[in-house]
Amino acid sequence: MTNDERQTQHQSAAHWFTKQGMLPEAIHHTLAAREIDDAAQFIQQAAHPTFMRGEHQTLQRWLAALPEEMVRSQSKLALYQGWLYFIGGQIDKAAAFAEAADTTFPADAPPVLRGRLDCLQAWIALHQDSAETAVSLAQSAIHNLGDSDNQFRMLAAMVLGEAHDMMGDTQAAVMAYRDGARMVMAMDDTISSQLVLLRLASGRNIAGQW
Numbered sequence: 001m002t003n004d005e006r007q008t009q010h011q012s013a014a015h016w017f018t019k020q021g022m023l024p025e026a027i028h029h030t031l032a033a034r035e036i037d038d039a040a041q042f043i044q045q046a047a048h049p050t051f052m053r054g055e056h057q058t059l060q061r062w063l064a065a066l067p068e069e070m071v072r073s074q075s076k077l078a079l080y081q082g083w084l085y086f087i088g089g090q091i092d093k094a095a096a097f098a099e100a101a102d103t104t105f106p107a108d109a110p111p112v113l114r115g116r117l118d119c120l121q122a123w124i125a126l127h128q129d130s131a132e133t134a135v136s137l138a139q140s141a142i143h144n145l146g147d148s149d150n151q152f153r154m155l156a157a158m159v160l161g162e163a164h165d166m167m168g169d170t171q172a173a174v175m176a177y178r179d180g181a182r183m184v185m186a187m188d189d190t191i192s193s194q195l196v197l198l199r200l201a202s203g204r205n206i207a208g209q210w
Contacts, residue, residue, distance in 0.1 A: 063081050079101040079116060082097035086123060091124060135160060161173040
């Protein structure tokens with residue numbers, strides 16, 4: 001099989017998987033066919049569900065297959081690349097991609113997408129010891145997320161609580177952790193629930209509420 005024939009085969013497979021709504025498979029074949037623009041479009045569609053399933057290595061592999069400038073120039077791709085770097089402890093790189101996402105953020109994007117970016121920027125600010133900035137960004141994230149994204153709302157509540165803790169405002173921290181606990185209960189996520197409740201218990205103990 002020649003390279004042209006192999007590329008045509010991948011293009012046909014990508015088209016078929018796209019029609020079936022099977023984005024991961026479509027992305028695989030689109031990348032193999034070197035159809036980078038189409039691959040970027042599919043990755044944007046698949047990024048959030050893939051991230052939420054915890055398939056971070058898969059998402060990172062997809063993003064790494066794209067030119068870095070393309071990732072930086074498309075806010076949704078830059079956002080999730082930023083989150084992946086943050087989770088991996090690469091705060092400076094996370095901050096760079098969060099800034100890229102902010103710079104290219106479309107005016108007509110849904111508020112929930114803005115909320116996910118605010119949440120990332122809040123966590124970055126916290127790790128840079130900018131507690132006041134983290135509070136402001138976390139509050140913006142909670143406002144933009146509303147009730148449409150419990151997991152990111154929980155992450156925003158957690159960083160808000162951590163930032164208030166850093167500033168010595170235990171009462172405000174407890175309120176934020178309580179909001180996070182409410183989000184976790186709605187998700188039925190045992191691990192996250194234990195984490196949030198532990199922080200809530202710690203804050204309430206310090207505040208003398210037990």
